Amino acid sequence: MLTDYHVHLRPDEDDTPPERYFTAANADRYRAAADDAGIAELGIAEHVHRFAQALEVWRHPFWVEQAVDDLDAYCEFLASARLKVGIEADYIAGAEDRIAELLAARPFDYVVGSVHFVGESAVDQDRWDVWEAEGHDPDRVWGRYFEQLAAAAGSGLFDILAHPDLVKVWGAGRPGPERDPRHYWEPAVEAIAAAGIAVEVSTAGLRKPVAELYPSAGFARLCVEAGVPFTLSSDAHLPEHVGYAYDEAVGFMTGLGIESICVFSGRERTLEPLG
Numbered sequence: 001m002l003t004d005y006h007v008h009l010r011p012d013e014d015d016t017p018p019e020r021y022f023t024a025a026n027a028d029r030y031r032a033a034a035d036d037a038g039i040a041e042l043g044i045a046e047h048v049h050r051f052a053q054a055l056e057v058w059r060h061p062f063w064v065e066q067a068v069d070d071l072d073a074y075c076e077f078l079a080s081a082r083l084k085v086g087i088e089a090d091y092i093a094g095a096e097d098r099i100a101e102l103l104a105a106r107p108f109d110y111v112v113g114s115v116h117f118v119g120e121s122a123v124d125q126d127r128w129d130v131w132e133a134e135g136h137d138p139d140r141v142w143g144r145y146f147e148q149l150a151a152a153a154g155s156g157l158f159d160i161l162a163h164p165d166l167v168k169v170w171g172a173g174r175p176g177p178e179r180d181p182r183h184y185w186e187p188a189v190e191a192i193a194a195a196g197i198a199v200e201v202s203t204a205g206l207r208k209p210v211a212e213l214y215p216s217a218g219f220a221r222l223c224v225e226a227g228v229p230f231t232l233s234s235d236a237h238l239p240e241h242v243g244y245a246y247d248e249a250v251g252f253m254t255g256l257g258i259e260s261i262c263v264f265s266g267r268e269r270t271l272e273p274l275g
């Protein structure tokens, strides 16, 4: 089986209102793309920060600017469009109870947990750039990012850990750490394995400056050794990116000995053969 669970129905741009994107016609475009790619399980995971209810969790200026749509209307739309009901929810340290409340109140099939922010600083945005905030020191940026990732996994809030080494997103545009990356990966993988959360193989990295899959092979190998289950997703923001570069991703996974992927319904996980 193939899945695509981390999918957005619209680009991360201004002027992308729900009345234009949360429609039966747009859902059909995504479903047609999934059918063409042989993807049996299609689910949507819109960013939590696009919804007004997210401001009960966190009031970062970026969220205050973005949080306008209604989360309950979104969930109802996905169910009516017969799409798996997911969400991409940020891990915000200190806001665990408020995140749990927001998630528990809705009928999600799965929750994709992400680390886009470390403190008030962003890992993958020029605005609020974490590199600026951490003095352009790769050891501090990587250290803080993977600490936050471990905390996200350990929080128990999420079913799937998204783009687990997002910190590499800028590729050669930012310095890499001098230490072996395993120094950062190992404690995170330990927390992931202890929590029992699934890790996402995401082809989004191939479309970013780093131009490789998330996670790196070394990180994925540690997960395999620790018995961590995987999901497979494109992080598409357009129908044409559904199932993006799946041949490469499936080859990567089978090369690491990964034979199954997670399928979710009502936040219950089962494993299905990959491919």
Ligand SMILES: [Zn+2]
Residues within 6 Å of the ligand: 088, 114, 116, 162, 163
């Ligand atoms: Zn993300």
Ligand SMILES: [Zn+2]
Residues within 6 Å of the ligand: 006, 008, 088, 235
């Ligand atoms: Zn995403």
